[in-house]
Amino acid sequence: MHTLCKALLWCAACVLAGCSDGGPKVILPQYASPASAEPAHVLILGIHPLHNPGRLDAMYGPLVAAVSDAVPGVTLRLEASRDYAEYERKLRDGRFDLALPNPYQTVVAAAAQYRVFGKVARDDDFRGLIIRRRDSAVSQPSDLRGAAFSCPARTAVAACMLPLLWLQQNGLDVRRDLEVREVGSQESSILNVVQGRVAAGATWPPPWRAFQKDYPELAAQVEVLWQTDTLPNNSLMARRDLDEALVSQVAQALFELSSTPAGQALLERAEIAGFEPANALTYAPVGVMLDRYRTAIGELR
Known part of the structure; x- marks a missing residue:
């Protein structure tokens, strides 16, 4: 037993000292310290309900x-909301770090907590579309x-x-003469028209283009009857x-997306042309429209 212990001690010494008797050296494993990854600054981006949450993502x-x-x-972490009311509550509470609201939300719901630094490009794309089924008899507003x-x-x-x-x-x-049904999303508004649940409905160009791509057979049953004037985009x-x-x-990074083919493909996927600088003054026309709306139709419920 004494001889065995001495032999074990000698082996251990060889391992630690490298065995200077001419035999091969034993190299102990080296453990590299993990690379120090700088924690990312997580920013929550809230986009208003342009589409249902799955489609938006x-x-x-x-x-x-x-x-x-x-x-x-x-x-950046994208956060969707169930509907417009929930999104606007989040804006008022300052839930998001960054937001992409519509013009009304920009000047009303978000103004206290947020500042404008940019916008979606192409204001000519920010217009309302009034749609009907192709077999509909509706041909003028009084219908x-x-x-x-x-x-x-x-x-x-x-879209409303x-x-x-x-x-x-x-x-x-x-x-007095129109039953306005709030159905929660752009897709739902279009589908209500397709299915004949309403005589007509509203949407706007990006979701209408997306619907035509995704559901061409359904979209073929519907047509754009009237278009509205434009406003500054989201x-x-x-x-x-x-x-x-x-x-x-x-x-x-957002403004430069449109300058590369890869960025352009991402923008096309989102059905937008790009992003550009803006400030609060950009949205002055929205205040004018809201005054006209309140005078003609009344306060928003």
């Missing part, structure tokens, strides 16, 4: 991931008297407010307490 998720990759130390009309929500600017204001200005008493906003240098980095 499919269209904007890759774009958000690309911006995260372009800004060192920053991770909708007493009928049902679908829209995502009363605070959907292009502008169409209702257009109908009011073209001879239909919207408050805004990009940052919560007022967010570091300005950080916001500038994210803004630059």
Whole structure:
């Protein structure tokens, strides 16, 4: 036993000392310390309910991931909302770090907590579309008297407010003669028309294009009957307490998407042309429209 212990001690010494008797050296494993990864600054981006949550993630998720990759130390996390009311509550509570609200939400719901730093490009794309089934007899606004009309929500600017204001200005008493059904999303508004649940409905160009691509057979049953005037497109906003240098980095990454083929593909997937700088003054025309709306139709419920 004594001899065995001595032998074990000798082996251990050889391992530690490398055995200087001419035999092969035993190399102990080296454990590298893990690379120190700088924790990402997670910014929550809230996009208003342009589409249902699943569709919104499919269209904007890759774009958000690309911006995260372009800004060192920053991770953008997309957060959807069930409907317009929930989204507007989150804006008022300052839930998001960054937001992409519609023009009404920009000047009303978000103004206290957020500042405008950019917007979606192509204001000519921000208009209301009033659609009907191709086999419908509706041909003038008065034909909708007493009928049902679908829209995502009363605070959907292009897809409800502008169409209702257009109908009011073209001879239909919207408050008295139209049953406005708030159905929660752009897809639902279009589908209500397809299925004949309403005489007509409202949407706007990006979701209408997406619907035509995704459901061509259904879209073929519907046509655009009237279009409204335009307004400044959806805004990009940052919560007022967010570091300005950080916001500038994210803004630059968003603005540069349209300058590369890869970025253009991401924008096309989201059915938008790109992003561009803007500020609060950009949305002055929205205040004018809201005054006209209140005078013609009344306060939003």
